[in-house]
Amino acid sequence: MAQVIITGLVAALVLMAGVSVGTSAFTTANIDRDAEVAVTSDTDGILGLEAGDAGQVYEKDGQLTIDVTHDIENGATGLNEDAHFTIGASGDAANTHAFQLTNSDSQGHDITIGYDIDGSPSGTIEFAVYDENGKVATATADNSDSFTVASGETRYVIINITTDANQDDLSGTLTFDVNGSGNNGNGNNGNGNNGNGN
Secondary structure (H helix, E strand, C coil): CCHHHHHHHHHHHHHHHHHHCCCCCCCCCCCCCCCCCCCHHHHCEEEEEEEEECCEEECCCCCECCCCCCCCCCCCCCCCCCCCEECCCHHHCCCCCCCEEECCCCCCCEEEEEECCCCCCEEEEEEEEEECCEEEEEECCCEEEEEEECCEEEEEEEEEEECCCCCCCCCCCEEEEEEECCCCCCCCCCCCCCCCCC
């Protein structure tokens, strides 16, 4: 009888020891995993930026570049003062645009377009974004705007530039901020624009 009690106590102690070891946390760990982070040109990027047919927008060193005097001969150094210039055609943006933006991700995204300008010039530069139904967003130096692009969809950008007399430089930095997943992918954005060209 004593042998049975001792055996039972040993079994109980072994069971308790196993529970105690099983619930203890590890103190250190090192886990290696492969990560592939390929970097490519704007044209082939997950947010693809591709120049249209206008010579003023082109790819330089793999990045979309806007230069209003690019491909202009006879020594032009800039745009005329007190004038208006458009790169692309608002009535046919899908075929005639300054550049296009394609969402190559597997999900839709809300994208904010903005333009940070150097200084405070008196002229204006506008980036108008279109889908197949019309204008969905407009960004200027004073105002950024958002639009939705579903997976695999493309938006088209027209550039409108208005200069004044004694014009300052309108150079700056064009930005695209991805704010999160797009919730509908129908081209409507969150600020009331409805894609009707207004």
